[in-house]
Amino acid sequence: MNEQPRGTRPGRITIRDVAADAGVSVAAVSKVLRNAYGVSPALRQNVLTSIEKLGYRPSTAARGMRGRTFTIGVVLVEMGNPFLPDVIAGISDACGADGYKVLIGLGQAQLTLEESLLDSMIDHGMDGLILVAPRMSGETLEAYARQTPLVVIAHHEPSPNAYDTVNSDDAAGAQMVVAELVAAGHSDIAMISLLVADDNSQTHVSVAREKGYLKAMGDAGLEPSARILRMTGDKDLRQAQMRSFLSAPDRPTAVFCWSDLFAIELIGLARSSGMNLPSDLSVIGYDNSPPATMPLIELTSVDQNARGLGGAAATALLSRIAGRTNPQRLMLKPTLAHRTSHGPA
Amino acid sequence: MNEQPRGTRPGRITIRDVAADAGVSVAAVSKVLRNAYGVSPALRQNVLTSIEKLGYRPSTAARGMRGRTFTIGVVLVEMGNPFLPDVIAGISDACGADGYKVLIGLGQAQLTLEESLLDSMIDHGMDGLILVAPRMSGETLEAYARQTPLVVIAHHEPSPNAYDTVNSDDAAGAQMVVAELVAAGHSDIAMISLLVADDNSQTHVSVAREKGYLKAMGDAGLEPSARILRMTGDKDLRQAQMRSFLSAPDRPTAVFCWSDLFAIELIGLARSSGMNLPSDLSVIGYDNSPPATMPLIELTSVDQNARGLGGAAATALLSRIAGRTNPQRLMLKPTLAHRTSHGPA
DNA sequence: TGTTCTACGTAGAACGGTGCACACTTTTGT
DNA sequence: ACAAAAGTGTGCACCGTTCTACGTAGAACA
Numbered sequence: 001m002n003e004q005p006r007g008t009r010p011g012r013i014t015i016r017d018v019a020a021d022a023g024v025s026v027a028a029v030s031k032v033l034r035n036a037y038g039v040s041p042a043l044r045q046n047v048l049t050s051i052e053k054l055g056y057r058p059s060t061a062a063r064g065m066r067g068r069t070f071t072i073g074v075v076l077v078e079m080g081n082p083f084l085p086d087v088i089a090g091i092s093d094a095c096g097a098d099g100y101k102v103l104i105g106l107g108q109a110q111l112t113l114e115e116s117l118l119d120s121m122i123d124h125g126m127d128g129l130i131l132v133a134p135r136m137s138g139e140t141l142e143a144y145a146r147q148t149p150l151v152v153i154a155h156h157e158p159s160p161n162a163y164d165t166v167n168s169d170d171a172a173g174a175q176m177v178v179a180e181l182v183a184a185g186h187s188d189i190a191m192i193s194l195l196v197a198d199d200n201s202q203t204h205v206s207v208a209r210e211k212g213y214l215k216a217m218g219d220a221g222l223e224p225s226a227r228i229l230r231m232t233g234d235k236d237l238r239q240a241q242m243r244s245f246l247s248a249p250d251r252p253t254a255v256f257c258w259s260d261l262f263a264i265e266l267i268g269l270a271r272s273s274g275m276n277l278p279s280d281l282s283v284i285g286y287d288n289s290p291p292a293t294m295p296l297i298e299l300t301s302v303d304q305n306a307r308g309l310g311g312a313a314a315t316a317l318l319s320r321i322a323g324r325t326n327p328q329r330l331m332l333k334p335t336l337a338h339r340t341s342h343g344p345a
Numbered sequence: 346m347n348e349q350p351r352g353t354r355p356g357r358i359t360i361r362d363v364a365a366d367a368g369v370s371v372a373a374v375s376k377v378l379r380n381a382y383g384v385s386p387a388l389r390q391n392v393l394t395s396i397e398k399l400g401y402r403p404s405t406a407a408r409g410m411r412g413r414t415f416t417i418g419v420v421l422v423e424m425g426n427p428f429l430p431d432v433i434a435g436i437s438d439a440c441g442a443d444g445y446k447v448l449i450g451l452g453q454a455q456l457t458l459e460e461s462l463l464d465s466m467i468d469h470g471m472d473g474l475i476l477v478a479p480r481m482s483g484e485t486l487e488a489y490a491r492q493t494p495l496v497v498i499a500h501h502e503p504s505p506n507a508y509d510t511v512n513s514d515d516a517a518g519a520q521m522v523v524a525e526l527v528a529a530g531h532s533d534i535a536m537i538s539l540l541v542a543d544d545n546s547q548t549h550v551s552v553a554r555e556k557g558y559l560k561a562m563g564d565a566g567l568e569p570s571a572r573i574l575r576m577t578g579d580k581d582l583r584q585a586q587m588r589s590f591l592s593a594p595d596r597p598t599a600v601f602c603w604s605d606l607f608a609i610e611l612i613g614l615a616r617s618s619g620m621n622l623p624s625d626l627s628v629i630g631y632d633n634s635p636p637a638t639m640p641l642i643e644l645t646s647v648d649q650n651a652r653g654l655g656g657a658a659a660t661a662l663l664s665r666i667a668g669r670t671n672p673q674r675l676m677l678k679p680t681l682a683h684r685t686s687h688g689p690a
Numbered sequence: 691t692g693t694t695c696t697a698c699g700t701a702g703a704a705c706g707g708t709g710c711a712c713a714c715t716t717t718t719g720t
Numbered sequence: 721a722c723a724a725a726a727g728t729g730t731g732c733a734c735c736g737t738t739c740t741a742c743g744t745a746g747a748a749c750a
Binding site (some may be wrong): 059060061064069073078079102105113117119121123264265268271294295297 | 405408409410416418423424425427430441446447450451458466469470584609610614616635636639
Binding site (some may be wrong): 063 | 735736737
């Protein structure tokens, strides 16, 4: 191996340099930095001038050892999902206002990697963590929550203890879809959902959407025709499943897809097999993601308000960092973005 | 404000606990951790056992003050681009093998935020940074490179000094596209590119692709018909531009789009205006992103080997961290993924 | 005038690692 | 047999902050 003397780079301006320049103590500078009590306006101004002049930036690493780092970590399972950018944007906005930075880690859909990432973030001294659609068990989450302030997005844990959950009301979203289709005259409405392999599948958003779907079908008196097809995450297999679904004799007149990704695939396959949409088949998706707005897709879709979810999670986390300990379960109402992928029965 | 005593959580196992348990000095444990010279196999094993037993994890924050953090930062401008996940995967793979963790920051397409993010990552004591398609000027990059090991992906800086660049050979990719279309009998081939507003637009990948396009058109003796339409990043405006392009009397027989996103939009608009593809218009894109493979799209597209780019960047960064200082300019060959969005003239 | 507050500022001990300088023990070389 | 070199482990200063405990001066009060 090599041995470069690393860590703090040689020329770095430290709090001592600032203190010397301003002619005050190191402690005084630290107080100014933290807006702590006990600094006169004159001293504060003096210090700020020196900071500005020297271009001083506090070392987060050093801060992490005693105080806070003003950094929060966000853990994603994967980054292909088009609704994530908005979630992140919502988090960043809410955090940025309070001077917090956001750093993202990627679990690559591997549970071990995901957990080691959490450890790593805690080791970095991050002030709190936000997990998006984690695959971990409730106990694991509780264990992490004991180590650091924690908020979870898109994960329906029934009764978290030491952390908060922020979700879109997935059941309500599904009910809106069914209601919309029923109002358009459909009675044969299927749902295409996701086959979740996990042990913790019950907390997955798709399950909440399934429940909403079933509830709404029941409320409309359509439970006999209600059916959920859970399709795999593997693209090729899934498309085969969709093809056979589309060519089956009992094909419904409308389909509610648990995500836009599935819905768009379904539309593509339907069209390429000669079907005419929406007259032959109405399709409604979930996420209201950018591709939903594309010409030739024009997918009606449930908007989760991803940005709102991110913002709410960040706000919750900040209040937790500030000392709150009682668990919160936030639920945001989704809306339906109307387009032309569905029509009358 | 509140005042929770934060920073290191109370119960945390420190290097001292490990040293006590193993009955050795703190320095010895530190040596084992860094696999530094001067530890006997016996002592090493002894220490490792205690580490395992106590579940010790070194504090990255504390490490950051003197040594390395075994963390590298990746800065993205935005995360919507579907080729980013592969780049990240490539980076993570290469880094994970050496025990490095990857943390991602998002610039939200704001230059100031992007730069403050770099600062923040340096402040965190990260061992090195990888920037993907940054919008910064060459001087700014050099300035950062003086503070930390730096590698830049997808940014055609002609002669970097203190950092490395890793690019796909964008010119070659464009030439492959033109060659493919010419071989299919096309002679009227336009390019749709991106209108870059920056001051540093010359380093943008789209410009390199434009050059390749022009070169290939020249080589094929088609310079008279060569034309580049630079379209805006704003979606609605762009679609208007595309519509008028499609309905113009001098519409070409084939179009090379600088990115799949543009290509897919173009295909959608063409189809929805009644055109028949690829007979009325051949389209080839760039990125070979997931949507390119969708039914009804089947877009022929240049594959940049995003994963390879990420891997190469990580390898370069690690060698830079290990002490290398001479600049490297890596260039990976792209390949063409053939599908049905283009056909004979 | 003496006493008690309050406001402001400072000294210095953490925090949890790293890595240099050194001491002690074996090997190796002659 | 003796010096030099190599191998192994330790003590401790240091990294750049935070934050507690304390000192001091001036204001307010009696």
